[in-house]
């Protein structure tokens with residue numbers, strides 16, 4: 316019998332979790348989807364409805380897809396309110412980890428949306444071509460000093476999926492720098508953020524002078540959890 320290490324998250328032990336009413340396979344290769352990330356899916360679906368007139372022309376990119384939960388929930392039309400039927404959209408889901416992508420592909424098959432999502436192995440935008448109406452991401456955002464305070468269970472998850480660099484903001488800087496090249500005019504970037512990061516991420520987004528933070532959504536604990544960036548004009 317396989318021995319279970321102390322502090323192994325229950326989701327790894329049973330090999331699955333629920334997100335947006337769908338079942339996802341999870342193991343040590345991927346971050347376990349969190350309930351608050353459902354807010355990001357809801358917001359992305361809503362802004363997808365705002366960003367283009369024809370649903371089947373929408374291009375959506377999910378950066379750092381991990382288990383694939385965001386792209387798959389969007390494609391499956393979960394986490395309403397959906398203002399458009401997204402089943403005809405083109406969704407690219409990318410991750411730097413081939414191991415994570417293997418899990419994500421299996422989850423897409425399991426949830427009946429494999430044909431609709433293109434999985435790409437890429438370090439953020441490095442191997443991504445073209446522009447998107449919606450760029451959505453739950454990037455790693457834990458700051459170095461925060462690792463000392465994380466629960467043992469969280470430390471069993473892939474470090475690469477959590478580690479946002481010295482101040483936790485490395486990925487927001489890199490994503491913001493690529494938005495001019497990869498976000499369509501009139502498109503939106505939606506990202507999950509960590510506790511207390513809103514002001515710093517707003518600064519990063521606004522620095523270029525061509526994007527601004529147009530809104531934020533709070534999670535169940537009243538913490539700003541999702542930010543929305545848009546073109547200034």
Ligand code: GLN
Nearest residue numbers: 453454455456457476477
């Ligand atoms: N929400 C996760 C946590 O609290 C972090 C996920 C991330 O870094 N994107 O551990």
